[in-house]
Amino acid sequence: MSTATTAVRLTAAHASVTVQSNTPSVTDWSRRYFGPWWNAVEPLAENAGAGPVVTAHLDETACDELTAHVTTSPHEETTYAKARLLLTRDAEGTVTAVSPEEGLAYHSEPAAGRLTLTGRSPQPLALATARIAREMVRADLLRDGWTLLHASAAVHHGHAVLAFGSKGAGKTTTALLLAGHGDQLLANDRVFIKPVGDQLHVLPWPSAAAVGLGLLDALGLYDIVRDRLLAGEKLHPTQHDDVTEALLAGRREPLWEPGGKRERKVQIFPDQFTSWFGMNLATGGHAAAMLFPRIDPAATPALADGARTLGEEDFMSGATEDRYPDHFGLAHGLNGGGSDLARTTVADRLAALPHHQIVLGHNTQANADFLTKLADNL
Known part of the structure; x- marks a missing residue:
């Protein structure tokens, strides 16, 4: 050897x-x-x-x-x-x-x-x-006491804005809108977090970002991706061939797996956010606010009524890490999201931060302006 x-x-x-x-x-x-x-x-x-x-x-x-x-x-x-x-x-x-x-x-x-x-x-x-x-x-x-949240995140002047929600709620949209308008992208789907002194430190979880064809189009990024592919560049190899074919053919409607329960998405390398889209990536930040978005095509972006707070589903755990179970003994018995003590401590500290229910529409610029103004007031 x-x-x-x-x-x-x-x-x-x-x-x-x-x-x-x-x-x-x-x-x-x-x-x-x-x-x-x-x-x-x-x-x-x-x-x-x-x-x-x-x-x-x-x-x-x-x-x-x-x-x-x-x-x-x-x-x-x-x-x-x-x-x-x-x-x-x-x-x-x-x-x-x-x-x-x-x-x-x-x-x-x-x-x-x-x-x-x-x-x-x-x-x-x-x-x-x-x-x-x-x-x-x-x-x-x-x-070392970190835990892992199921959240998207962008950093605004050192302050991390965390967006939570189930599939399709708008957490990826929120982070990419902020990152596309001057902020830094910290996470597409999950983020490490730990209390350090009076602050909650956050770190990125590097991964290929899964972005649906419809969202890619709504964010104004579809043509950039298609042009790059036509020029011979590649996206992440885990991307399904049907997605690549749709991009090359110029199709913009969402693609679904057989049965229609799971969308097949574009898989973007972390460095392509910078080299293709001009977004800056954050290597860390301090949690400053939690957002709970929802998408309403006809809505004007605004704060919304609702009682959504942090829940068990917002933490990564063994149950949510089914693709990569710890067969190799690397986690030494900890589940995929950290210890119970770490999760409880983080949940208590996050509960003290500002948290807002928000509604976003289909006007990308209006959404970005609203989110940037909201982040300015943290």
């Missing part, structure tokens, strides 16, 4: 992880994916192996050997990242697992903070490595 030749270190607050690989495209992917939000840098030589480490090797032989070991040993079958996963676990908690369809093998040593991946092809290996690196940072933050 080749030794690692490239490395990148990711840092969020005190938490960090080093990604190292014998394949530059793997570390390049993590650098691109996390760099705008998690301070991706080349580690100093003397610190390269310190702290949690993810090692990713492009090595077909090693991957095949681990696959044979797992499949011929007693193992359990489960799902991870929508793919079949076969895994074994020894008495020390070491996990060896394989995803046959993806051509990936995992060897996790949770007590040592080490996880090694081997893969047969670069792109699946890069995707899986970034996913594991993010899970390691999350685990470190959760152990």
Whole structure:
């Protein structure tokens, strides 16, 4: 097996992880994916192996050997990242697992903070490595008392405005409208939060942003995306082919999975918010207000009546992390949203902040003007 030749270190607050690989495209992917939000840098030589480490090797032989070991040993079958996963676990908690369809093998040593991946092809290996690196940072933050909210967020002069709501309520719309009119985008769907002194510190959760075709059009971003695709640029590879085809054909109506329960959306890289849309990304902020939006096509944007407050559904938890359950022992028993104490403390502190029910219409400029004025008065 080749030794690692490239490395990148990711840092969020005190938490960090080093990604190292014998394949530059793997570390390049993590650098691109996390760099705008998690301070991706080349580690100093003397610190390269310190702290949690993810090692990713492009090595077909090693991957095949681990696959044979797992499949011929007693193992359990489960799902991870929508793919079949076969895994074994020894008495020390070491996990060896394989995803046959993806051509990936995992060897996790949770007590040592080490996880090694081997893969047969670069792109699946890069995707899986970034996913594991993010899970390691999350685990470190959760152990330090952070919790994870299901919210979109933008930072206005250092103050983070958090938008909550179920699918279609308008939380992504709120954050993107603010970010598109001079503020910084902190989160599309979730955000880390922790009380520090008298303030509630917030950190981004890097991920591809899922934006529906209709919303993309309403925000005035559709033509930018289509032009970039026609010029040969790419969106995130997890995007469904039907979405790409619709964009290339100029179709703007929402696309739905069979059965009509889930919308197929455009998947945007974090750095594309800056390079394509001219939005700045925030690496942190202090929570200043909570917004609970709803969309009414005929409405003039305004404050609205309502008694919506923070609820259990506004925190990420094991139940809401069904795509990435902790099969590799990275969270050391914590659920996906943090400890009960951390969640309770954050909920109590957030309850003391201004919180507003708002209604947004289909006039993008009017919505942006209203939200900017509201943020100015925080």
